[in-house]
Amino acid sequence: DTGVSQDPRHKITKRGQNVTFRCDPISEHNRLYWYRQTLGQGPEFLTYFQNEAQLEKSRLLSDRFSAERPKGSFSTLEIQRTEQGDSAMYLCASSLAGVRPGGEEQYFGPGTRLTVT
Amino acid sequence: AQKVTQAQTEISVVEKEDVTLDCVYETRDTTYYLFWYKQPPSGELVFLIRRNSFDEQNEISGRYSWNFQKSTSSFNFTITASQVVDSAVYFCALTSGGSYIPTFGRGTSLIVHP
Numbered sequence A: 001d002t003g004v005s006q007d008p009r010h011k012i013t014k015r016g017q018n019v020t021f022r023c024d025p026i027s028e029h030n031r032l033y034w035y036r037q038t039l040g041q042g043p044e045f046l047t048y049f050q051n052e053a054q055l056e057k058s059r060l061l062s063d064r065f066s067a068e069r070p071k072g073s074f075s076t077l078e079i080q081r082t083e084q085g086d087s088a089m090y091l092c093a094s095s096l097a098g099v100r101p102g103g104e105e106q107y108f109g110p111g112t113r114l115t116v117t
Numbered sequence B: 001a002q003k004v005t006q007a008q009t010e011i012s013v014v015e016k017e018d019v020t021l022d023c024v025y026e027t028r029d030t031t032y033y034l035f036w037y038k039q040p041p042s043g044e045l046v047f048l049i050r051r052n053s054f055d056e057q058n059e060i061s062g063r064y065s066w067n068f069q070k071s072t073s074s075f076n077f078t079i080t081a082s083q084v085v086d087s088a089v090y091f092c093a094l095t096s097g098g099s100y101i102p103t104f105g106r107g108t109s110l111i112v113h114p
Helices: none
Strands: A005-007 A010-013 A019-024 A031-037 A044-050 A053-057 A065-068 A075-079 A088-095 A112-116 B003-005 B010-014 B019-021 B024-026 B032-039 B046-052 B059-061 B064-069 B074-079 B088-096 B108-113
Touching: A005 A088, A010 A019, A019 A088, A019 A112, A031 A075, A044 A065, A075 A088, B003 B088, B010 B019, B019 B108, B024 B074, B032 B074, B046 B059, B046 B064, B046 B074, B074 B088
Parallel strands: A010 A112, B010 B108
Antiparallel strands: A005 A019, A019 A075, A031 A044, A031 A088, A044 A053, A065 A075, A088 A112, B003 B024, B019 B074, B032 B046, B032 B088, B059 B064, B064 B074, B088 B108
């Protein structure tokens, strides 16, 4: 397996436009996470899926953001009516549920860098 | 609430020096996990180590070593004989209380000069 992949790697959009990002996790991983990272900060949790179910969403995830994981495979993150404050790196990670809740390491993709002009 | 503090924003060393990256955590839970991740310039975070709250044994992996001390709520990371390839941002992270969601510190940028 080639690891977690994300597409596109870079996206420049004008304020008010909609954007969609895709994440392909490691194939046998049942958990998938989305994070946002801004310069000089650690990743901030946005949402996560176990299989196809979206189990938790951060308060950071406004109603302009929506995520899906149809069939429990790849996931998409859509941002509607983008704002300049949405400019960030969007990271996807996956993990395999283990016997130790919270103890699984996550495997990260290379991220999608979004610039809103 | 849980919190991770990495007080060192940036560390600059010359190759072959030893360097320690500090991580202090806060949680009210007795069961928790601590992690270190490396983020090279390419941007992809790479898992380095996991430690659970019941295992205070220090660990060494090649030039990397980790010192977990519950008494001071710290989980520090030492790189011995640093190399230019160690240049990256290093993040400490915490999950606790059975949550799958890690809280990351702000990261420490390590620059190793040749």
